[in-house]
Amino acid sequence: xxxxxxxxxxxxxxxxxxxxxxxxxxxxxxxxxxxxxxxxxxxxxxxxxxxxxxxxxxxxxxxxxxxxxxxxxxxx
Amino acid sequence: xxxxxxxxxxxxxxxxxxxxxxxxxxxxxxxxxxxxxxxxxxxxxxxxxxxxxxxxxxxxxxxxxxxxxxxxxxxxxxxxxxxxxxxxxxxxxxxxxxxxxxxxxxxxxxxxxxxxxxxxxxxxxxxxxxxxxxxxxxxxxxxxxxxxxxxxxxxxxxxxxxxxxxxxxxxxxxxxxxxxxxxxxxxxxxxxxxxxxxxxxxxxxxxxxxxxxxxxxxxxxxxxxxxxxxxxxxxxxxxxxxxxxxxxxxxxxxxxxxxxxxxxxxxxxxxxxxxxxxxxxxxxxxxxxxxxxxxxxxxxxxxxxxxxxxxxxxxxxxxxxxxxxxxxxxxxxxxxxxxxxxxxxxxxxx
Numbered sequence: 074x075x076x077x078x079x080x081x082x083x084x085x086x087x088x089x090x091x092x093x094x095x096x097x098x099x100x101x102x103x104x105x106x107x108x109x110x111x112x113x114x115x116x117x118x119x120x121x122x123x124x125x126x127x128x129x130x131x132x133x134x135x136x137x138x139x140x141x142x143x144x145x146x147x148x149x
Numbered sequence: 150x151x152x153x154x155x156x157x158x159x160x161x162x163x164x165x166x167x168x169x170x171x172x173x174x175x176x177x178x179x180x181x182x183x184x185x186x187x188x189x190x191x192x193x194x195x196x197x198x199x200x201x202x203x204x205x206x207x208x209x210x211x212x213x214x215x216x217x218x219x220x221x222x223x224x225x226x227x228x229x230x231x232x233x234x235x236x237x238x239x240x241x242x243x244x245x246x247x248x249x250x251x252x253x254x255x256x257x258x259x260x261x262x263x264x265x266x267x268x269x270x271x272x273x274x275x276x277x278x279x280x281x282x283x284x285x286x287x288x289x290x291x292x293x294x295x296x297x298x299x300x301x302x303x304x305x306x307x308x309x310x311x312x313x314x315x316x317x318x319x320x321x322x323x324x325x326x327x328x329x330x331x332x333x334x335x336x337x338x339x340x341x342x343x344x345x346x347x348x349x350x351x352x353x354x355x356x357x358x359x360x361x362x363x364x365x366x367x368x369x370x371x372x373x374x375x376x377x378x379x380x381x382x383x384x385x386x387x388x389x390x391x392x393x394x395x396x397x398x399x400x401x402x403x404x405x406x407x408x409x410x411x412x413x414x415x416x417x418x419x420x421x422x423x424x425x426x427x428x429x430x431x432x433x434x435x436x437x438x439x440x441x442x443x444x445x446x447x448x449x450x451x452x453x454x455x456x457x458x459x460x461x462x463x464x465x466x467x468x469x470x471x472x473x474x475x476x477x478x479x480x481x482x483x484x485x486x487x488x489x490x491x492x493x494x495x496x497x498x499x
Contacts, residue, residue, distance in 0.1 A: 074383065076366045078383065078486070079369060081480070083491060083493060084492075084494070094273045099365050101368035131442050138371060138493045
């Protein structure tokens with residue numbers, strides 16, 4: 074799906090936990106996530122901390138979208 | 150001749166420990182035990198080989214603790230010193246396939262013990278590891294167990310004995326790019342004309358030179374002005390309005406959903422859930438923002454960090470869904486996103 078969005082001419086960032094799969098699939102902008110069942114959260118944290126964590130990942134994703142890339146790039 | 154010693158690797162599901170709720174099960178070894186698909190393998194091995202130990206590991210545990218899981222399992226295999234290592238088969242289970250490929254390649258590379266695994270050709274583990282280990286080509290679900298074992302067991306015996314391995318089409322493994330010179334019975338011109346005649350008659354023919362499948366898309370230019378950009382959310386994590394109104398399948402999805410989040414500030418337990426059957430749904434059902442970060446993007450919209458969050462999101466379940474289907478879904482909704490003037494997409498996967 075990532076590739077089709079890109080092919081349509083829209084810059085796209087892929088947030089996922091298993092980044093090697095994202096590389097194989099062909100995403101260009103990749104941001105690592107927390108865990109498979111909760112990529113943008115951590116149920117062990119309290120609500121406020123968890124939202125802060127989610128915000129950091131989304132900020133990283135937006136940074137990735139505003140960064141020019143040459144090829145496949147993981148934004149660690 | 151003594152039987153070859155085999156160590157077999159399987160996931161929590163095939164060990165009958167549990168489904169997704171047990172996917173965080175750490176690696177353990179059961180010496181002297183034959184578990185799950187190991188039974189079928191044992192039968193097929195006959196007098197050639199026997200499973201001396203089974204290693205079980207949860208799929209999420211393996212992928213989330215890659216280095217530790219790999220090191221622990223390598224130590225277990227080393228202690229057993231088998232003649233051959235067999236992982237799976239994993240069919241179309243993505244994390245299981247990646248685990249099987251990773252550990253089979255590591256056993257072969259780091260311990261010098263030959264290894265073989267099996268999975269469906271669209272499993273992401275196949276592309277990642279097909280040049281490193283033999284991967285038997287299986288059907289896309291465990292209904293193809295018999296077929297998988299019929300290929301996996303003989304190949305394991307062959308590589309365990311160090312026998313010559315034939316071409317992928319003979320042995321049933323996924324082509325690994327290795328080429329071997331041999332003499333064909335008929336010369337090239339004759340074969341080419343035969344192939345052409347078949348093609349002209351609309352009969353099936355087999356090319357001798359399949360084109361490599363390098364489907365890469367170049368990255369689009371970066372977003373210039375985030376504060377005025379329209380951002381859309383897409384997910385393969387199956388987030389849907391509570392009750393899954395369009396009945397998106399929990400696996401092998403046949404369609405995607407388009408949902409309006411105009412005015413929605415936060416995804417709550419009462420309003421949204423996941424339809425995905427390939428991961429433990431507890432956390433996403435409790436708070437779907439953990440998969441689709443609507444709450445955070447609404448905050449950023451208010452603060453003026455982004456222009457706006459697009460009022461529609463697109464969703465499907467990426468669990469065992471065919472590549473061709475995902476491609477068709479995304480081609481369709483990407484055209485809608487483009488028409489709606491979306492500047493960038495955040496796509497989340499579980």
